[in-house]
Amino acid sequence: MINFVGCLIQSSVMKVIFIVLFIIVVVLYLYCRFSRRGRLFAKIPGPPRWPLIGNVHNFKLPRDKLFEYLRTLNKTYGDVIASGTLDVTAIHIYNPNDIETVITKCTKKYKPYTFLRRWLGDGLLISNGSKWQYRRKLLTHAFHFDVLRKYARTFADEAEVFMAAVDKEAVMEQADVNRLINKTTLRIICKTVMGTSMKEDIDSLTTKYLEAIHRIAAALFPRMLNFLLYLDITFQISKYGWEERAAIKELHQITKSIIKERKSYINSDNYKQNETEKILNKKGRLAMLDLLIENEREGKIDVDGIREEVDTFMFRGFDTTSVTMAYLIMLIANNLEIQNKIYEEMKSIFGDSCRLATIGDLKEMKYLECCIKETLRLYPAVPYIVRTITEEIVLGGYVIPARTMCQIHIYDLHRRPDLYPEPERYIPERFLPENSIDRHLFAYLPFSAGSRNCIGQKFAMLQMKTLMSSLIRKYRLEAVTKTADLKFYVDFVLRADRPIFVRFCPRKV
Template sequence: MKLGKEFTTRFEGIFRLWLFPYAAVFVYNPEDVEIIMSSTKHSEKSVIYNILKLWLRDGLLLSKGQKWHERRKILTPAFHFNILKQYCEIFERTSERLIENLKRSSGEEIDVLPEISEFTLHSICETSMGTRLGDDTTEVKTYKKAILDLGGIFYERLIRIYLYIDCLYYLTPLGRKQKKYLAAVHSFTENVIEQRKEYIEKNGINFNEQDDEDSFSYKKQKTTAMLDLLISAEKDGLIDREGIKEEVDTFMFEGHDTTASALTFFFMELANHKNIQDKIIEELKDIFGETKRPIKMDDLAKMKYLDRCIKESLRIYPPVHFIGRKVSETTVLSNYTVPAGSQCHIPIMFLHFNPRVFKNPYDFDPDRFLPENSVGRHPYAYIPFSAGPRNCIGQKFAIMEMKIATAKILQEFHLVPVTRPSDLVLTADMILRNDGPVLVKFIEREKS
């Protein structure tokens, strides 16, 4: 991260890097980012993503061409508005479980990430996978630890070019560790699939007629779990068992680890800005009064200030901090000719710190996202969920989860700072993380 900051400060908008045998161009101005991301022309992922192949194989994140189009078509209905609104109750329930865990350590310094990670893992399983996990099982703990360990391994491999050679890498201690952790991860996701299949064998798939036919691309129906769509597609011959495993591995990772990172940094910022916490509380009182009734989909649309706070946190701490694409044809970026076949990397965090777009970019200021302050902003200047045809299919799901969790927690706790933004030492493995714990005190509010 330090080197990235040094280079993006020294060079304006673009620089190239040669690491034999690979050459790459880094772009972090909105105009160049739009050229790369706005069409399917440069949609193939860069060579760096090959290190994820053994884990995610050809899931939606890594697949390309016709396979990507077919998978996207199958999965898009799982994130339709009518499906998402059914998840409010589940997010409410998993948030309550998180609150109970936090109350056991009320007033103490808490390492936020492990607590939040458990919440997001239970949430993705109970929503998109339709499977409820047991509490604190060995299997769940093993899966979460394996995900964290894989992040460190992939980072180590990323910065050592000679380890890109598979036959060499798998002879190293690092390669052997990766096989061990991947076995744990794949075992966990296979169990999730089997549990849902057993349920469907007994109860069938709950398809219903849907309201907005034009917005659905597969079956023109709706179901309560993404995994149900995949299982149904398998029966229709549109995907095989390996394909289901690819997508479940992809969404289990992206649906829990990225949101856990986002919420960890967001709670740290809220703890460090009491005035912003207070404004969110006032907004919640306007919506709910003094009650703690369940949160409905209509309530989320009224949380406009909370929405701006989340957007600002994602600007400063984008969980997916880096996108890499292969340039498919000779392209001009910032008046430089980039030959076909080049690797193009977009450091999203430094795109978001562009002072031409965001004044005082290192300050936490939710009002940047007031409608009047967003007029004229380049659409590719802010891309925490990627952009263009390969944008994140689950971005509405993630924002919904973050809003419900934050609203529920702030109704119960004052967040008091321990870790300051200046204390952070950000690390760039697959997901943005801090090199060390992110500590916050959760102090219960007085009962009214």
Template sequence: MFFYLFCVAIFLIAIHVLFNYNAKARLIFKLPSTKSTFIMGHALDVMVSQVELFRYARNMAAKFSGIYGFHAFPVSSVCIYNPEDVEIITSSMKHNEKSNLYRFLKPWLQDGLLVSKGSKWQQRRKILTSAFHFNVLQKYFVTMKDNDKALIESLKKSNGEPVDIVSTMTEYTLNTICESAMGIKLREKESELGKSYKNAIYSLGKDLVKRFSNIFIHPDITFYSTILGIRQTKYLNTIHSFTKSIIQKRKEALNNYEVSDENNNEEELGIKKKRTAMLDLLLSAQKHGIIDDKGIQEEVDTFMFEGHDTTAAGLTYAILLLANHSDIQNKIVEELHGIFGNDDRDATMDDLAAMKYLELCLKESMRLYPPVPFIMRQITQPCKLSNFEIPKNTLCSIHIYDLHRNEIMFPDPHKFNPERFLPENSVGRHNYAYIPFSAGPRNCIGQKFAMMEMKSSVSSILRNFELLPVTKPSDIVFIADIVLRNTEPIYVRFVPRR
């Protein structure tokens, strides 16, 4: 018996040495961090609920200055949230590959722009960049105004009662991205499919985080034997069915245009004439053999997700903050009155450009509540971060949430203070201290679209309603997710202005 126990002990010690004393692990353990456990390293620290996982990251950021390490074989990670290190990782093509853990997104997004790399990423980025040119954004803006009006009519029906702004803003941004970037207007039937699509994305995101935080289900062979893997297949069927229907409808609509005359009814075709959609560029590229059906599906899945979910989060927290800060809300209203007076005309692109204070408020909202709270890169060659040697093939997690709350860059960091983004108050601030749309070559391709959508919708809301608080920022309990999410609905009252 003693001999068998001795053999087991020797075996476990050998495993521990193999896992935690290899060359990469020794370098990672030199980084500031919590105490590791036998064999498991730091794995047990993150095998917690989504609420606890979010708190864990915040506690680690508060405990260590700008950088800490995490190791649970085979995952070695460096977590950074200081602008100097963020610049090293994001400013060049050297470390522009997404982390290996983004492979968990592959069944959903395949090789779309978010997760692709190398020449494929460069080609897709080149194709899609023109979809967000200023002249094209002007065409999208026409659609945004239509959806703004629908949003206002929807909010009027609340009669001043509390409204769940999470679901409201998500519906608004999904309709907007479908009609502007995809060229398809959601009708009643498609709207029901849209709700299923939104619910599937929300559930899929939660399960992806659960997989990320549990190293035992990282391998596909174990993951797909769990309830999470079974549910993922179900969610992906819903998501891909919705986006495939979007692509098919756009193809049919464009084909109808080629054989129709000017008397055709635009609404029957489910598309607006003379409005270029991002999807049109992909379909045009397909005709030239640059992209195939699978590639189009990848990019539509990517942009449908990124184009509605993150913007909805940005709008949700901006409206929450404005409802709870009446003085700042009133300043925006004064600015809008200076632009429009008592005229109820539609806003123009020039009007949006004149909304300087509103833009400061949106920037400050995304500082406090970045829609994407973290991003990940793969360090493909050795580098130095905060004077620590980081080995190649290390996962690098950039905690945007904590980066934005750096009290050196942003004094009194938890205060909602839009004036901190005035030019005179931004002097000397590190260029990589604020990255709500990521940074460097892999920054968000649709950031101008997102800002335009947020300014358009918030200005429309404030021209029609006074925002009164129900949910307070202190009520929010965040969960770890791909997008910044909370545990409960967020309520705001929309009282019509006289």
């Protein structure tokens, strides 16, 4: 009898719990669907949304399949697309007019950028408000023309090191472009922006750095697609949280060693006797890390703030330039007529001389600059950016509620046939001044735009010009990897699923 009563009570309790949970689910659904936010969201086109779980099933795909799926959205649903789950909503936009509205009005960055906070802290990529404004103003001095002119010599010196590595690969049937470029760009950013030569073996450092970044990406992308992992507590106890912490520990060790080495040099007699450093110091135009260290001495930034910015610029300055250079070399190898035009431009600047490129030479490389810009159109290093809409705005005729993540798909924007006829073709002439006059200001965003555009875009352009001018003068590039061979997957940058190979053929002297 007692057992029967106990079972009856237990059964009643379970029924009450079930009823309560059912009521909570129903109320939650009614709120998400019929609140003003929910009603506005329901009017926006997009993949069919299920009650409560929304579109989570559409996006829960392997990262290569997800990249392919994202390419279908604009063609299927138009220029403003909604997706989301529960009360977490996102829109996807592709029209330059809408993009201009968002970039000029919505400068705040929250999720998913905040998922990078344990790695990058409140560095320039993530921070908002007065902290971002102060750091942006401060670090802009590190990319003044006087500083870039000093870097040009380092670019040229590193181009010689790069060419020595290419010489070794020229005897092979094919060379791994990614491997060659990764080592070079990491060394350049260490020697210029960070002002250190890095005593660790560059091959080992490059491998360690890239592997750690890949591990963080593999941990964070499942988080973006799983509502339960949005919460820090659930993410931290998941296997992804453990993997992220291990990768971040390695990355922080690398950046801390860079800061330590530079501080040691600044305190040495060699630094104090360096006349160039003295001149730049008097003008307030120091290398980025030196600028941060000086501000630490003045109490304007702490050691964690320095690490935040070093982590941010190591990540954004190294990885984005590396992938762009690899795609540039591949495209030039696959387009011999364009390659010949670049070579003729180099001949007009250098003649038969083998001298290193100067800052003046780099300014004359107009056609090569068009080639780089067209590469960034086809293969933007950062294929999408996100802004948080903080107040209701109208995009494409739809009212977008506040607290909505807005994904700007740069990859698809750059391939719109109404903006770029024959969008899949590599046509550098698109970026000649006479062909760019009527283009919408927000139709081309390889470095983002507005107040939060890329602070190092001139640095990147000069670096790529220097390396390519040295390479194209000495070697003819033959295609091994074709553009059609590449497939991409969702990552921090536009990363292909395989290495890029070319064949280096020495030019006849």
